[in-house]
Amino acid sequence: MFTGIIEETGVITSLILASENAKLIVAAPRLFTTLKIGDSVAINGVCLTIVNLRLRSNIEFDISSETLKKSTLRDLRIGDKVNLERALTLATRLNGHLVTGHVDGVGEVREKIAQGKGFELHISLPSDLLPYLVSKGSIAIDGISLTIADLRDGLLIAAVIPHTAAATTLNEIKVGDRVNLEVDILSKYIERHLMREFAPPPPAMSQDPMIKLGFLPMGWMDN
Numbered sequence: 001m002f003t004g005i006i007e008e009t010g011v012i013t014s015l016i017l018a019s020e021n022a023k024l025i026v027a028a029p030r031l032f033t034t035l036k037i038g039d040s041v042a043i044n045g046v047c048l049t050i051v052n053l054r055l056r057s058n059i060e061f062d063i064s065s066e067t068l069k070k071s072t073l074r075d076l077r078i079g080d081k082v083n084l085e086r087a088l089t090l091a092t093r094l095n096g097h098l099v100t101g102h103v104d105g106v107g108e109v110r111e112k113i114a115q116g117k118g119f120e121l122h123i124s125l126p127s128d129l130l131p132y133l134v135s136k137g138s139i140a141i142d143g144i145s146l147t148i149a150d151l152r153d154g155l156l157i158a159a160v161i162p163h164t165a166a167a168t169t170l171n172e173i174k175v176g177d178r179v180n181l182e183v184d185i186l187s188k189y190i191e192r193h194l195m196r197e198f199a200p201p202p203p204a205m206s207q208d209p210m211i212k213l214g215f216l217p218m219g220w221m222d223n
Helices: 065-070 127-132 162-167 185-198 207-212
Strands: 008-017 022-027 040-043 046-053 058-063 081-086 105-115 118-124 138-141 144-152 155-160 178-183
Touching: 008 058, 040 058, 105 155, 118 162, 127 178, 127 185, 138 155, 178 185
Parallel strands: none
Antiparallel strands: 008 022, 008 081, 022 058, 040 046, 040 081, 046 058, 105 118, 105 178, 118 155, 138 144, 138 178, 144 155
């Protein structure tokens, strides 16, 4: 689990794409000494496991084919910056919101509008994610915990303050860029609960299947 509060922007030093998977290496000098093999780190909102720690603060990850399909990691190039966050502990302050690191879908930046020293992002997203979003609710965009300012014409609108822009990759984001999206997990649990609460009752089982399965004897109602 993560919080969506970015700890460092690392730099891609290697990305080797194969037909079924990939190997990613990220330079992260600030976090490097705090990490060990097997730790979980969110890379642009995608939870990955450290498989090797190399020289010059380079961290190595393996990426599965499923992760490549569901996220923007395939779009990365050497020299790109990425948002990094270590997995939270039970003693960590939850300054953002609960983020699992499991991407729900990929959005596209349609507009980036200056607002004072910050800016607004207008992002298109898969229609099946819209029911999980509410104005002033939380969403993770490339692993960054942001508040939804508005939902308008099928677009997600998020306001980015100067501090968040400077501490993450959002300062460099451009119209047309794809971003990883993860909805608030609490909305998924609420949906699941409501589906169970208001689901129609199962149809009553007739006696014939019970007899065929041997749970009731033939002619048991005649006695």
